[in-house]
Amino acid sequence: MNRRLVLLGLLAAALVALPAFAGPYALSVATLILYFAYAGQAWNVMMGFAGQLSLGHSLYVGVGAYTAGALYFHFGIGPWAGLWVAIAACVAFALVIGFLAFRFGISGVYFALLTIAFAEFTRIGFDHLAWTGGPGGMFLRVEQRETWDLANFRGPPAMYYYTMLALAAGAFALCAALVRSRAGYYWQAIRENEEAAQALGINTFRWKMLAVAISAAMTAVSGVFFAFYYNNLFPEQIFHISRSIEIILGPIIGGLGTLFGPILGAAVLTLLSDGVTELLAALGIETPGIKQVFYGLLLLVVVMFLPHGIWPPIARRLRL
Amino acid sequence: MTQRITRRTFNRAAAAAGALAAFAPFGIVRAQAQKLRVGVLLPRSGIQGFIGQSCQKGADLAPEVIREMLGVEIELMNADTESNVDVARTRAERLIQEGAHVLVGPFDSGAAAAIAQVAEQRGIPFIINIAAAPQITEQGYKFVFRNFQTAIDIVRNGLDLIGELFQVTNTVPRTAVFMHVNDTFGQAMAKGIGATLPQRTHLPFRIVETISYDPAAKDLTVEVSKAKGTNADFLLLVCRLNDAIILRREMVKQRWQPMGIISPGSPGMYEEQYFKTLGKLSEYSISNVPWYNPNAKLTKIVEKAFLKRNPNDKLVYHGLNVGFTFEAILVAADAFKRAKSTDPKTLADAIRQTNITEKMTLGGPIKFNAKGQVEGIGSACVQNLDMLPKVVLPRAAAEAKPVFPVPGYRKA
Numbered sequence: 063m064n065r066r067l068v069l070l071g072l073l074a075a076a077l078v079a080l081p082a083f084a085g086p087y088a089l090s091v092a093t094l095i096l097y098f099a100y101a102g103q104a105w106n107v108m109m110g111f112a113g114q115l116s117l118g119h120s121l122y123v124g125v126g127a128y129t130a131g132a133l134y135f136h137f138g139i140g141p142w143a144g145l146w147v148a149i150a151a152c153v154a155f156a157l158v159i160g161f162l163a164f165r166f167g168i169s170g171v172y173f174a175l176l177t178i179a180f181a182e183f184t185r186i187g188f189d190h191l192a193w194t195g196g197p198g199g200m201f202l203r204v205e206q207r208e209t210w211d212l213a214n215f216r217g218p219p220a221m222y223y224y225t226m227l228a229l230a231a232g233a234f235a236l237c238a239a240l241v242r243s244r245a246g247y248y249w250q251a252i253r254e255n256e257e258a259a260q261a262l263g264i265n266t267f268r269w270k271m272l273a274v275a276i277s278a279a280m281t282a283v284s285g286v287f288f289a290f291y292y293n294n295l296f297p298e299q300i301f302h303i304s305r306s307i308e309i310i311l312g313p314i315i316g317g318l319g320t321l322f323g324p325i326l327g328a329a330v331l332t333l334l335s336d337g338v339t340e341l342l343a344a345l346g347i348e349t350p351g352i353k354q355v356f357y358g359l360l361l362l363v364v365v366m367f368l369p370h371g372i373w374p375p376i377a378r379r380l381r382l
Numbered sequence: 383m384t385q386r387i388t389r390r391t392f393n394r395a396a397a398a399a400g401a402l403a404a405f406a407p408f409g410i411v412r413a414q415a416q417k418l419r420v421g422v423l424l425p426r427s428g429i430q431g432f433i434g435q436s437c438q439k440g441a442d443l444a445p446e447v448i449r450e451m452l453g454v455e456i457e458l459m460n461a462d463t464e465s466n467v468d469v470a471r472t473r474a475e476r477l478i479q480e481g482a483h484v485l486v487g488p489f490d491s492g493a494a495a496a497i498a499q500v501a502e503q504r505g506i507p508f509i510i511n512i513a514a515a516p517q518i519t520e521q522g523y524k525f526v527f528r529n530f531q532t533a534i535d536i537v538r539n540g541l542d543l544i545g546e547l548f549q550v551t552n553t554v555p556r557t558a559v560f561m562h563v564n565d566t567f568g569q570a571m572a573k574g575i576g577a578t579l580p581q582r583t584h585l586p587f588r589i590v591e592t593i594s595y596d597p598a599a600k601d602l603t604v605e606v607s608k609a610k611g612t613n614a615d616f617l618l619l620v621c622r623l624n625d626a627i628i629l630r631r632e633m634v635k636q637r638w639q640p641m642g643i644i645s646p647g648s649p650g651m652y653e654e655q656y657f658k659t660l661g662k663l664s665e666y667s668i669s670n671v672p673w674y675n676p677n678a679k680l681t682k683i684v685e686k687a688f689l690k691r692n693p694n695d696k697l698v699y700h701g702l703n704v705g706f707t708f709e710a711i712l713v714a715a716d717a718f719k720r721a722k723s724t725d726p727k728t729l730a731d732a733i734r735q736t737n738i739t740e741k742m743t744l745g746g747p748i749k750f751n752a753k754g755q756v757e758g759i760g761s762a763c764v765q766n767l768d769m770l771p772k773v774v775l776p777r778a779a780a781e782a783k784p785v786f787p788v789p790g791y792r793k794a
Binding site for chain 2: 086087090094189192196197198199201204218292293294298299304336339351353
């Protein structure tokens with residue numbers, strides 16, 4: 063336990079101090095890592111803890127981003143107020159999906175298909191919604207980038223970095239608490255054997271709905287961050303299945319159902335992606351698409367040799 | 383074999399190192415003043431990879447052509463945005479960190495908006511080659527410039543050229559059936575046409591039916607049959623490449639022969655694959671798109687450089703992408719020449735004063751308005767004739783006379 067706390071403290075200190083040493087490029091990569099770590103943690107609640115495979119988490123990123131973005135764009139409502147509306151909207155979506163699936167016994171790959179379908183038809187819906195700019199996109203005005211304006215979430219890159227750091231740390235703490243709570247144990251029981259869990263008297267419908275709702279609420283927050291970090295939203299980009307895949311790759315590579323897995327996975331994937339780019343540039347290789355080949359091969363190696371993710375063997379080695 | 387270091391060789395080496403150290407700063411200053419480092423961000427892989435690579439051809443030939451034209455040295459720093467907005471942002475940061483004085487790219491509005499924020503934050507000029515979302519230059523940015531039409535300009539110019547085509551060919555089609563892909567681009571174009579067409583009172587036709595379809599459709603039998611059933615005089619089409627090929631084949635199969643197929647501003651029908659796949663059936667299709675002036679002096683120079691680098695290719699199939707990417711770098715080089723500095727703010731001020739009259743693409747001179755947008759960029763009516771996309775309008779740039787109504791596919 064002490065060893066864990068010391069390592070966590072060192073990591074936290076290093077991350078807090080990072081902007082003092084890192085240049086803007088490194089800071090932007092670090093923000094991206096934390097973003098995927100956070101979103102991966104949110105997805106992990108549903109799949110890693112409760113065993114419900116969602117391949118449509120871009121739905122919650124998109125709905126969260128568009129809700130808070132549109133409130134800011136049309137009514138000048140700040141992101142902190144918009145955040146709650148975004149969370150409510152995403153939870154509503156999640157409950158509808160969850161109800162349809164769990165009430166009618168849709169599970170496994172069929173549940174995954176349902177989540178993709180929802181993300182896809184929501185994308186089409188936003189493509190036709192003139193209020194949010196339709197396919198032409200919605201652009202949020204950026205008044206200033208020099209000083210920290212937390213109320214409107216406008217400021218320099220360091221502000222976004224620290225916000226994402228706080229969110230990732232908060233998600234980690236929340237998940238750590240959840241996994242040791244009654245809900246966490248019920249979810250793990252459902253994940254391992256749903257029929258056995260039901261036989262033990264666990265109301266699986268209720269607890270699965272809770273997992274879906276919490277995961278959606280957390281992902282909504284990442285959507286709000288996305289909206290105010292990038293300041294432009296296009297349905298084609300934000301609801302696309304590739305965004306869902308980006309979110310789930312971190313926890314899968316890092317270690318499904320673990321607390322550090324999503325963080326480590328996001329870091330490895332982002333650094334690997336940028337590292338391969340840098341390496342190829344250093345070697346003077348400019349063939350388009352070659353990076354994706356190398357990246358894919360490296361992922362293949364990780365999956366082959368570490369099928370349970372990178373974090374579990376590290377945790378064993380460090381006796382954590 | 384080992385070589386001993388004597389005191390004499392050591393002293394010589396030390397003296398040489400000292401001299402280098404003493405003059406190095408001047409060397410750096412001279413190098414900085416003589417060379418403009420241009421960060422080129424393009425989607426060379428991913429879903430837009432094909433277009434990104436086409437744009438890259440325009441960037442690759444730019445240093446040589448611009449050296450000849452302006453006597454300016456350019457160093458390209460290429461980065462692949464991988465058709466991903468997150469990557470576009472981090473690559474832009476990386477290029478700036480590596481010393482790019484100006485950024486150019488990225489053939490996508492989402493990526494352009496992401497890069498624009500980095501450029502603005504870091505105070506580095508960013509010249510957009512191709513990206514049509516109007517909002518990008520409506521944000522009050524000071525370092526963002528665009529030498530490309532906005533989406534609404536593309537539609538407006540496309541529709542005006544249809545009017546011109548009817549005038550020149552003395553034809554008065556009364557009805558059109560409008561078919562469009564139902565993806566982001568197609569929806570945006572449909573919206574633009576819906577808003578612009580009622581204002582174009584000089585256009586003699588009305589749209590009798592609008593039919594949207596999936597760009598990934600493998601079969602368009604129903605859609606074409608429905609369009610044929612309207613008996614419209616011509617087909618107004620917003621397409622992409624694959625669906626355009628399927629649609630054209632289906633039209634022949636169903637023996638539907640309207641007065642013509644006209645795109646008011648979409649890709650597909652002027653692309654190499656359209657000709658290769660359809661052969662003679664590709665003939666006479668019309669696309670009204672931002673294009674290059676085939677008769678411009680600069681086009682001839684660029685074409686020569688293009689063929690030197692790509693001997694088995696034709697500029698006409700990359701004209702739009704090469705033209706606007708080359709011009710974006712030209713804008714940067716021209717500003718650098720006038721500013722005599724790589725200081726970003728000085729460069730941005732110089733870009734604002736740009737007035738390039740000898741250009742490759744159609745339209746007026748490259749002059750940025752207060753928002754950083756070039757106004758008056760022209761479109762061309764490009765018709766497929768003799769198995770090549772040829773400019774038929776505006777007359778000043780025409781390579782051939784327009785053919786409308788088009789002959790039947792049997793005569794093609």
